[in-house]
Amino acid sequence: MAKDYVQIDPRDNIIVAINDLPQGMSIDLDEGTTVLRENVKSKHKFASQDFNVGDEIYMYGVLIGKAVVSIKKGEAITTQNVVHASANYGTPTKKIAWSPPDISRFKQRSFLGYPRADGSYGTANYWLVIPLTFCENRNIDILEAALLEKLGYQTKQDYSVDTDALISKYKKGATAREILDTPVVLSREETSKNRLFPNVDGVKFLRHDGGCGGTREDAQVLCNLLAGYISNPNVAGATVLSLGCQNAQIEMLQKAIATINPNGAKPVSYLEQQQSKSERDFIAEAVKLTFVGLMEANKIQREPAPLSQITLGLECGGSDGFSGISANPALGYASDLLTALGGSPVLAEFPELNGVEQNLIDRCQNEKDAKKFASLMKAYSESAIAVGSGFESNPSPGNIKDGLITDAMKSAGAAKKGGTSPVVEVLDYAEKITKPGLNLLCTPGNDVESTTGLAGSGCNIIVFTTGLGTPTGNPVAPVLKLSSNTKLYQKMNDIIDMNAGTVITGEDTIESMGEKILDHIIQVASGLVEAKSVVKGHNDFIPWKRGISL
Known part of the structure; x- marks a missing residue:
C-alpha cells in the first residue's frame, strides 16, 4: 500500500487516511483534486465530494452511513456529521462466481494433529x-x-511483582506519593515443562x-x-x-x-x-x-493430517480503521486458501455483518441457508431494537476513536475475514460445523462470547485480528492474534502473534500476507509453535445466553 491515503473501492465517496494528513494538502483522485479543509488523523476518513443532508455515504463499495449535516469535499467524516445506515437485503439477487486462489504452495502440505474416533484431527x-x-x-x-x-x-510465563518493597515502605510510614515513587521490579518467571x-x-x-x-x-x-x-x-x-x-x-x-x-x-x-x-x-x-x-x-x-481437517474460526476485536484494509482481508485470503484446500473457515459475529448481508446471501450455495441467514439477522436486529438498542450501537469507544464510526463501516471491514468464497452452510449458535468451505455461525459481537461459540461449534484453531490489542484466548482452541498495524505489534508483541501492518507499509500484499498467515496456522496446528494466548494462559470462556450482546 505505502500511500498517504487510499480509496478502497471505486464506488466509495470517502477516502481513508493512511497517515496523518494536514489541512490544505492536495489529494489526487480519479475524480480530480481534493484539498483538505481540516486535519485528518490516520485511520479516519474524509469526503471526496460534497454531501447534503440525507446523502448516502459509501465505503468498501457498500452503504455505511448518511450525512446528517452538509459536508464539504475535503472535510473529515465524524460522528457529528454522519450516522449509521445500511442497505436493505432479501432473497438472493445474483449468483456470485468464485475463482479459487492458487494453492500450489500448500497442496502437498499437512499438519501434525491428534486423531479422533470420528475422523477429525485436533x-x-x-x-x-x-x-x-x-x-x-x-x-x-x-x-x-x-x-x-x-x-x-x-x-506459563508470569510476572513476579516485588510487593515486599511497598510493604516495607508502608511499615515505615510512607505517604501515598512515596509509595507511587517506589521502584517495583517486575521479574518474569518461567517454570520448565x-x-x-x-x-x-x-x-x-x-x-x-x-x-x-x-x-x-x-x-x-x-x-x-x-x-x-x-x-x-x-x-x-x-x-x-x-x-x-x-x-x-x-x-x-x-x-x-x-x-x-x-x-x-x-x-x-x-x-x-x-x-x-x-x-x-x-x-x-x-x-x-x-x-x-x-x-x-x-x-x-x-x-500427519490433511489441511482439510483445519476448522478455522475467524474473529476480530479491538478493531481500528486499518483492520478492514490489512488484517481482515489478509485473513480472508488465508480463508479462501483453506477453502480451496478443503478446510472449513467460519465467519461469526452477526452484529458485525450488518450492511453486507446481501453479499453474503448472494454467496449462499442454497436458498435454505440464504433464508436462514436473513432470518437470524432480522431476529437479532429486532431483539436489539426491542430493548432500546440496535446494531448502530455496536462500535465501541475504541473503534470510534480509531476511525470506525458506524456499525456498517465496521461490519464491511469485519466481513473481509470471510474472503470471497461461497457460503456452504449457515449455523445457529452451538450448531456443529460439518461442511467443508465457508460457514456462517451466529454469535454475538462480544469477542469472548464469540470465540467461545466458535470453539463450541468445532473450530480447532482461531485467528483473531485486532487494531487496538486484546489478550483474548480460549481454553481449547489456540487463538492467534493478528495486528492490523505495525505500531500495535511492536507495542504488544508479547500477546500478538503476527503483524499485518506490513500490508499498510507496502512490504506485503494481501495475498502474500494471507499465505504467511496460513503458514503460521499450520505451524501452530502442528504443535511446533505455541499461540501467545496459550503461552499466557488466556482461557476465556463466556457462554452466550441468547440475550442482546452487540
Whole structure:
C-alpha cells in the first residue's frame, strides 16, 4: 500500500487516511483534486465530494452511513456529521462466481494433529473439567489446585511483582506519593515443562455462571455448548461435575453429545454431588477419574493430517480503521486458501455483518441457508431494537476513536475475514460445523462470547485480528492474534502473534500476507509453535445466553 491515503473501492465517496494528513494538502483522485479543509488523523476518513443532508455515504463499495449535516469535499467524516445506515437485503439477487486462489504452495502440505474416533484431527489434546452449574465452581477451583502444578501444567510465563518493597515502605510510614515513587521490579518467571503426561497439552476448567436459574432454554443452550466443547477435535475427554438439582441436568448434556457427535464417543465421567457421601469423597473421586482419563488421553499421539481437517474460526476485536484494509482481508485470503484446500473457515459475529448481508446471501450455495441467514439477522436486529438498542450501537469507544464510526463501516471491514468464497452452510449458535468451505455461525459481537461459540461449534484453531490489542484466548482452541498495524505489534508483541501492518507499509500484499498467515496456522496446528494466548494462559470462556450482546 505505502500511500498517504487510499480509496478502497471505486464506488466509495470517502477516502481513508493512511497517515496523518494536514489541512490544505492536495489529494489526487480519479475524480480530480481534493484539498483538505481540516486535519485528518490516520485511520479516519474524509469526503471526496460534497454531501447534503440525507446523502448516502459509501465505503468498501457498500452503504455505511448518511450525512446528517452538509459536508464539504475535503472535510473529515465524524460522528457529528454522519450516522449509521445500511442497505436493505432479501432473497438472493445474483449468483456470485468464485475463482479459487492458487494453492500450489500448500497442496502437498499437512499438519501434525491428534486423531479422533470420528475422523477429525485436533490441533491440541486437552482434558476438560466442566461444572454443569455455577454451584460447582468452588469444587472446580479445588480440582485445579490439586491437579495442575502436580501434573506439570503450571508452566506459563508470569510476572513476579516485588510487593515486599511497598510493604516495607508502608511499615515505615510512607505517604501515598512515596509509595507511587517506589521502584517495583517486575521479574518474569518461567517454570520448565515437566509434564507427567507429555501428549496431553493441558487440563482446562470451564467455569461459568449458568446451569441454573434463568430459563430452561438457557440450560439447553449451555448443554449444547458444553457438548460442543467435549466433541471439539482438540478435546480427548471430560470430567463433568453436577450438583444434581440444577436445570442443566446430566441427561440433557448426554443427549446433546449424542446429537452433536454420534460417531465420536469420547470418555466422559459424570459425578453428582448430591449423591455423594461427602464433599471430600466427591472431590477425591473427581480427581481419580480425571487422572485415569489423562492416562488414556496420553496414549494419543500426533500424526500427519490433511489441511482439510483445519476448522478455522475467524474473529476480530479491538478493531481500528486499518483492520478492514490489512488484517481482515489478509485473513480472508488465508480463508479462501483453506477453502480451496478443503478446510472449513467460519465467519461469526452477526452484529458485525450488518450492511453486507446481501453479499453474503448472494454467496449462499442454497436458498435454505440464504433464508436462514436473513432470518437470524432480522431476529437479532429486532431483539436489539426491542430493548432500546440496535446494531448502530455496536462500535465501541475504541473503534470510534480509531476511525470506525458506524456499525456498517465496521461490519464491511469485519466481513473481509470471510474472503470471497461461497457460503456452504449457515449455523445457529452451538450448531456443529460439518461442511467443508465457508460457514456462517451466529454469535454475538462480544469477542469472548464469540470465540467461545466458535470453539463450541468445532473450530480447532482461531485467528483473531485486532487494531487496538486484546489478550483474548480460549481454553481449547489456540487463538492467534493478528495486528492490523505495525505500531500495535511492536507495542504488544508479547500477546500478538503476527503483524499485518506490513500490508499498510507496502512490504506485503494481501495475498502474500494471507499465505504467511496460513503458514503460521499450520505451524501452530502442528504443535511446533505455541499461540501467545496459550503461552499466557488466556482461557476465556463466556457462554452466550441468547440475550442482546452487540
